[in-house]
Amino acid sequence: MGCCNRRCGLIAGAVFGAVVAILGGALIPLGKSVIEETVEKEVVIEPGTTAYDNFVSTGAKVYRQFWFFDVQNAQEVLQTGVSPVVVEKGPYTYRTRYLPKENITFDPNQTVSFMLPMGAIFEPSMSVGPEEDKVTSLNLAVAGAYSKVPKVVHMVLEKLIKATNSSLFQSRTVNEMLWGYHDPLLKGTIGLFSPYNGTFDGKYNVFNGKDDISKVGMINKWQGKRTLNFWNDTYCDMINGTDASSFPPFLDKKKPLYFFSSDICRSVSASYEQSLNLKGIEVYRYTLQPNTMASPTVNPDNHCFCKDKESTKNCTLAGVLDISACKDDNPIYISLAHFLHGSESLYDSVKGLNPSKEHHVTYLDVEPTTGFTLRFAKKIQVNMMYGPSKVITVFKKVKDYTIFPVVWMNETATLDDETADMLKKELISRIEMLDTIQKALLGTGVVIFALCLISYCMVRRKQSLIV
Known part of the structure; x- marks a missing residue:
């Protein structure tokens, strides 16, 4: 029993x-x-959700750090035509994106529109010196005029350069180079990011995700249009993905993330690299791939981004993007910091560059379930081009077209402890x-x-x- x-x-x-x-x-x-x-429910962009609070005003502090390329041999370049030798000087740090979005409007087609106000506040404690520090760099007005003025009127430009005592290089303060100064050649204000404070990026129109969560945050329109008008090509003018502050939830490691950046006037993609622990939260790190700025001979998708065949060696130059079409025809070339993944000729033209994936790669750390970007570092470099001239004195010794690195910046942010604790507790x-x-x-x-x-x-x- x-x-x-x-x-x-x-x-x-x-x-x-x-x-x-x-x-x-x-x-x-x-x-x-x-x-x-x-x-x-929480990632839909509407009042009362976790996503909406972060959408209106970024919780984490966003900084822009600038490193200038200080020219060490300006007189030698002018007199003998040797390559410029530069030394990195920085960072000079500013807090940005501290202002909440404005004119937030919910539209009947399940989208939300807004304007992104621009502002920068200098952070002395995070900088190597004051804004009054001087750097010897390219003369923005002279280089800009060289690119804009046809060769047939170089004599006129030569007279203006001499009359204003301008040269190929100049010494300016950090504040002047970034935010603007009165230039005698142009008889107006010029600066790498002038105007900035008090301006807006947008108008943006994005999907709120209420009817289709896979589209949440995706840009529907920018400046009232569904496509760009910079590249005169259907593919290159596409606006793909989000603004990179967040992505649709439930990420798939095998699929790249697409985002649009008005800083570089185009959409790009980032691919999964590794999983990391960020303050007790698992995140997926996505990075830009080397072929993002590759020449069309390596990456055919980039064929429509090549605008100037002369300075880009018939579109075989890798690592730079001519964005003059979206910068009022100012001859601005964008690249990764220190010409990372760029052609060897870029380093031959300017000495002193040291590209490093560890220090210069752009990355996004995204929480895979929600799609929220919890940490990022967007690293881009602003360059200008100049070349030889038989008429203009300051260019007579120049042997070939030179894409000169003026400054590179790192726009970065990391979620704070309070936000991290909230995410861990609530979700x-x-x-x-x-x-x-x-x-x-x-x-x-x-x-x-x-x-x-x-x-x-x-x-x-x-x-x-x-x-």
């Missing part, structure tokens, strides 16, 4: 274990559904708790079932031997 009760108990235990395991297994799809529903911890319960039920049930089944078999075997 005792053996019978023991066998019955083991059978009951096995059944109980099986039921618990089945319950744990059944919770997996149910739990996944609950997680998806919770996340989708990630709940997801992890549900996942733990599922695994615990499934694991416990399987163990109970296996132990009871093994014990039952052992009891049966022992009983049969006795008989």
